[in-house]
Amino acid sequence: MQAADKPTTGRPIPRLWVIDDDQAIRWVLERALATTDFAVESFDEVASAQARLDRGDLPDVIFSDIRMPGEDGLSFLTRLAVEHPEIPVVIMTAHSDLESAVGAFEKGAFDYLAKPFDIDEAVRLAERAYDASRERAQHAAVPEEAESGSELIGNAPAMQEIFRAIGRLARSSVTVLINGESGTGKELVARALHRHSQRRDGPFVALNTAAIPKDLLESELFGHEKGAFTGAAAQRRGRFEQAQGGTLFLDEIGDMPLELQTRLLRVLSDGHFYRVGGTSLIQSDVRVIAATHQRLEELVKDGRFREDLYHRLNVIRLKLPSLRERVEDIPQLMRFFLVRAAEELGVPVKTLTRAAEARLCDYPWPGNVRELENIARWLTVMAPGNEISIDDLPDTITEGLGGEHTAAGDDQLLSRWTSDLSRWADARLKAGDQDLLATAGPAFERTLLQAALAFTGGHKQKAAALIGWGRNTVTRKLKELGEH
Numbered sequence: 308m309q310a311a312d313k314p315t316t317g318r319p320i321p322r323l324w325v326i327d328d329d330q331a332i333r334w335v336l337e338r339a340l341a342t343t344d345f346a347v348e349s350f351d352e353v354a355s356a357q358a359r360l361d362r363g364d365l366p367d368v369i370f371s372d373i374r375m376p377g378e379d380g381l382s383f384l385t386r387l388a389v390e391h392p393e394i395p396v397v398i399m400t401a402h403s404d405l406e407s408a409v410g411a412f413e414k415g416a417f418d419y420l421a422k423p424f425d426i427d428e429a430v431r432l433a434e435r436a437y438d439a440s441r442e443r444a445q446h447a448a449v450p451e452e453a454e455s456g457s458e459l460i461g462n463a464p465a466m467q468e469i470f471r472a473i474g475r476l477a478r479s480s481v482t483v484l485i486n487g488e489s490g491t492g493k494e495l496v497a498r499a500l501h502r503h504s505q506r507r508d509g510p511f512v513a514l515n516t517a518a519i520p521k522d523l524l525e526s527e528l529f530g531h532e533k534g535a536f537t538g539a540a541a542q543r544r545g546r547f548e549q550a551q552g553g554t555l556f557l558d559e560i561g562d563m564p565l566e567l568q569t570r571l572l573r574v575l576s577d578g579h580f581y582r583v584g585g586t587s588l589i590q591s592d593v594r595v596i597a598a599t600h601q602r603l604e605e606l607v608k609d610g611r612f613r614e615d616l617y618h619r620l621n622v623i624r625l626k627l628p629s630l631r632e633r634v635e636d637i638p639q640l641m642r643f644f645l646v647r648a649a650e651e652l653g654v655p656v657k658t659l660t661r662a663a664e665a666r667l668c669d670y671p672w673p674g675n676v677r678e679l680e681n682i683a684r685w686l687t688v689m690a691p692g693n694e695i696s697i698d699d700l701p702d703t704i705t706e707g708l709g710g711e712h713t714a715a716g717d718d719q720l721l722s723r724w725t726s727d728l729s730r731w732a733d734a735r736l737k738a739g740d741q742d743l744l745a746t747a748g749p750a751f752e753r754t755l756l757q758a759a760l761a762f763t764g765g766h767k768q769k770a771a772a773l774i775g776w777g778r779n780t781v782t783r784k785l786k787e788l789g790e791h
């Protein structure tokens with residue numbers, strides 16, 4: 308077993324495991340992937356990889372052979388699909404093993420690689436699988452980060468009522484509808500419902516209906532068969548299958564198109580479904596928790612939401628209060644997030660003066676707890692001292708402005724900035740400077756990157772994504788701009 312040495316780039320290095328009893332295959336893959344960002348480790352049997360998984364050591368991608376002494380790749384895959392559905396597995400198979408490859412997809416393999424394989428193809432597949440694993444980590448099975456950050460805070464009576472409801476629902480698998488403005492903690496409550504249910508050992512899978520293009524949503528939910536539509540190059544399990552035995556959290560359910568509402572209703576009432584383009588019936592054992600910031604009754608009245616589905620989902624309804632409806636929780640939430648931001652950034656914890664705390668309580672918090680969490684991160688990075696005073700608070704808060712102002716206000720900031728830039732360019736040109744971009748370009752990129760880093764609490768990958776850079780670009784830029 309050996310790990311390839313990798314230069315330290317300051318960002319997580321994607322980890323890939325190769326499990327194959329054939330030393331030549333392990334060698335080829337290690338060499339091929341050594342030229343990429345992956346740190347590769349090889350195992351000659353399932354048992355040693357399983358021992359590492361049991362210790363909680365989880366790679367981002369696994370390449371596994373099928374036929375090996377000891378446990379075979381398919382039985383390993385079956386277990387992995389239940390225990391760690393977030394890890395994509397690429398099954399490697401000899402040509403004569405195509406039947407097994409089909410079996411591999413049925414058991415949840417991400418893809419398969421026929422031996423002998425083209426090295427470039429193996430690298431491409433590794434990258435694709437890694438991207439999928441990152442996406443799953445964001446949307447799907449409970450990531451560790453979310454688990455550790457899953458503490459629900461709230462002393463206000465409305466929150467205490469929610470806590471009691473979670474307790475009362477602990478023994479049941481009933482469908483729950485969570486209502487509340489964006490950022491009030493709907494997903495956090497759904498996770499808590501799952502964690503305190505008898506399904507806690509099963510997966511928690513979240514899907515934001517509004518975030519997926521409408522024409523992809525059906526296959527995202529129910530999966531598809533290979534060739535079901537253009538672009539369906541391989542069979543894929545949908546969120547319903549991924550959540551088997553666990554909980555499926557459907558956020559922004561009000562945005563679901565009507566045809567899909569019909570399909571969802573059918574799964575909820577019949578307990579089974581077909582993959583897109585599929586002919587075999589798949590049994591579903593999933594608890595659905597739905598959430599929305601909209602008033603579903605209104606959507607029903609307007610004919611945009613099926614009334615029967617509404618009744619089916621609305622068995623138990625939890626209404627999360629907005630943050631301005633529970634002002635008494637603001638100081639405690641702020642302290643909690645200031646401690647967490649300081650831990651994340653490895654800096655001393657900042658505290659608030661009484662006046663700053665009072666100002667925060669006056670602010671209407673249109674973005675609710677999510678906005679408060681972001682402000683805590685921002686203050687941890689930007690406030691000069693360890694005690695935060697009113698003067699250190701961002702303008703939006705000191706001006707007491709809610710979210711409505713931001714679009715117009717931000718446009719103004721942008722136009723002020725471009726006119727400043729134009730004056731600067733004019734002055735430098737008059738001074739005889741050339742190649743203005745060499746100065747302005749990095750300053751521009753550095754400013755955006757620093758703001759995004761402050762916003763994400765120093766998380767480089769998330770910051771890059773917010774700016775619109777890819778994984779490789781941000782590594783390069785951090786180096787060029789001297790930001791790490």
Ligand SMILES: Nc1ncnc2c1ncn2[C@@H]1O[C@H](COP(=O)(O)OP(=O)(O)OP(=O)(O)O)[C@@H](O)[C@H]1O
Pocket residue numbers: 456458459460461487488489490491492493494495496558600676677680
């Ligand atoms: N009561 C709470 N205690 C601690 N943290 C909370 C609480 N409510 C929300 N948060 C935090 O605020 C952020 C937003 O919460 P969450 O994603 O659950 O909101 P949401 O209502 O599902 O938002 P959206 O509708 O926009 O998806 C998360 O980081 C969550 O951890």
